[in-house]
């Protein structure tokens with residue numbers, strides 16, 4: 001980057017010297033803007049990777065086209081290539097882009113976009129790329145992303161060049177018609193138009209493939225990195241506890257897609273539009289229609305250009321005023337749509353409970369209300385869209401005739417040809433289309449802003465959850481891995497998410513190799529204590545000494561049964577093939593699920609097929625397979641009858657003799673199945689404290 005900035009500076013200085021000696025204002029301007037670009041490129045080392053890519057592209061293009069322009073000026077440009085000698089305006093324009101990239105890197109909204117976009121282009125991990133006819137090869141993920149982006153930016157600029165070339169075809173073609181010059185007419189059609197049109201079509205197809213490849217790769221990387229961060233270290237649980245980011249599913253699935261697509265469809269077309277604006281403005285500027293200020297002799301250079309500019313700026317401004325309310329309305333629409341989807345998803349999840357309670361009428365009412373919210377905002381949005389469309393459509397119609405109205409006097413007085421008139425009309429149209437880029441995009445700007453907000457808040461929520469997790473910077477509860485085998489709570493005070501204290505514990509040891517039963521009133525914080533020991537509860541402070549290098553498994557009252565085969569459900573969280581068939585079948589027999597051993601490879605919604613008791617026994621089978629050092633059972637057998645519960649407990653002790661067991665349970669029969677007892681005792685301040693009790697005392 002630094003080297004590149006020196007190259008830019010060197011060329012700028014040469015251009016200044018050449019411009020000075022030859023008296024060319026164009027080359028002088030090229031040098032002056034080049035010095036600014038050299039500074040921007042030098043400083044661009046500090047900007048985010050995403051913007052840096054554009055910075056480098058423009059700096060390289062400036063050096064290449066600028067060198068060409070200087071060579072052409074001093075007469076070193078090959079005589080045969082005069083037709084394609086770059087005019088000084090080209091590198092000057094490119095330099096302006098380069099400076100603009102650096103300048104916009106200070107705008108907070110752009111910073112947020114670039115910060116979200118950059119990590120993909122920095123990703124070091126290897127990926128396989130396929131580029132026909134080359135064999136698949138391995139390349140860094142970020143490098144491939146950069147290569148695709150650079151390719152697309154350059155291709156887009158080439159396409160602007162092609163349409164510029166076609167506009168000259170337009171001029172010559174219509175002139176040939178006007179002059180009834182059949183030879184030129186056919187020559188233009190066959191040798192100019194068809195060649196360039198074919199190149200245009202092919203380049204668009206190549207662009208399409210490269211574009212889709214970049215977008216899907218970028219989105220996959222983003223969705224994977226968001227879900228990895230969300231899942232890491234039980235962050236997803238703390239995010240949901242803290243209510244800092246609603247609908248994470250929408251953020252990972254929808255918002256990453258919207259962000260990637262929109263970032264691309266803003267950055268590249270914006271670049272194309274600006275290039276179009278500049279290149280076609282040059283055509284407008286050079287139109288030989290002198291216009292004088294009425295009543296004076298003063299002629300206005302580039303009259304048509306100024307008219308197009310004033311006309312477009314005014315139209316953009318009016319459209320902005322009319323369209324502005326749409327941003328807020330689009331944002332609101334997205335939120336209401338997400339709420340409706342969420343209600344439907346919950347209905348599906350709790351289908352059985354709702355059916356049993358005959359809750360359908362209430363659900364229907366709720367859904368109608370949610371959809372009513374969507375409709376209500378939708379009408380507002382429709383009116384806003386109608387207002388904006390009234391303006392944009394009328395504006396588009398006016399554009400067809402406005403340039404002709406401006407040029408008609410010059411054409412009829414014979415100052416310009418028909419070819420020039422049509423070329424100017426199309427250039428005028430291009431310039432105003434480029435100018436109204438933002439007018440046409442109000443709707444997408446709104447949803448883009450919404451996605452950026454959702455992704456940034458999601459990122460912040462994950463970072464907060466990560467910091468609060470075990471071992472994190474803001475973790476109040478220190479779970480230190482110590483030598484020894486017992487788990488000791490030195491001090492521990494747990495609170496609810498709103499800060500209300502619920503549990504205070506100190507000097508409590510859960511001895512290794514024993515089975516301990518935790519009892520206490522409903523709501524006294526037993527499950528919360530377990531969550532804290534598992535390192536997922538973030539609210540509170542204290543110190544726990546846990547035996548180093550030991551495994552732990554916690555079975556909740558309602559086990560989680562993932563989608564998939566019964567084998568996968570039993571092996572969870574290990575891989576489906578982690579255990580042998582014999583081991584799985586034996587574990588199933590031990591928990592009295594022998595009747596299911598033939599259905600191991602059957603894929604079903606097991607969470608809805610199996611009874612509550614069967615699901616709990618299945619979870620116990622998982623423990624038998626995983627053989628953890630510590631097994632926490634949070635009312636994990638509460639759905640079984642007492643006899644079966646006794647049998648299952650006896651079996652766990654027999655099968656996992658090395659495992660230390662800590663259970664929560666309400667049934668008095670459980671006491672006989674454990675060696676130790678901890679009771680939750682109520683304190684004067686309303687909190688509960690777990691206290692070790694002698695078993696005899698409790699019985």
Ligand SMILES: Nc1ncnc2c1ncn2[C@@H]1O[C@H](COP(=O)(O)OP(=O)(O)OP(=O)(O)O)[C@@H](O)[C@H]1O
Pocket residue numbers: 241496497502520521522523524525526527528529
């Ligand atoms: N995420 C949460 N947000 C707010 N309050 C919570 C949350 N989780 C638990 N609580 C509250 O904390 C208290 C303790 O809950 P916990 O589930 O730990 O009790 P418990 O002793 O296991 O109860 P039970 O025996 O009924 O299962 C309850 O009053 C509960 O409402």
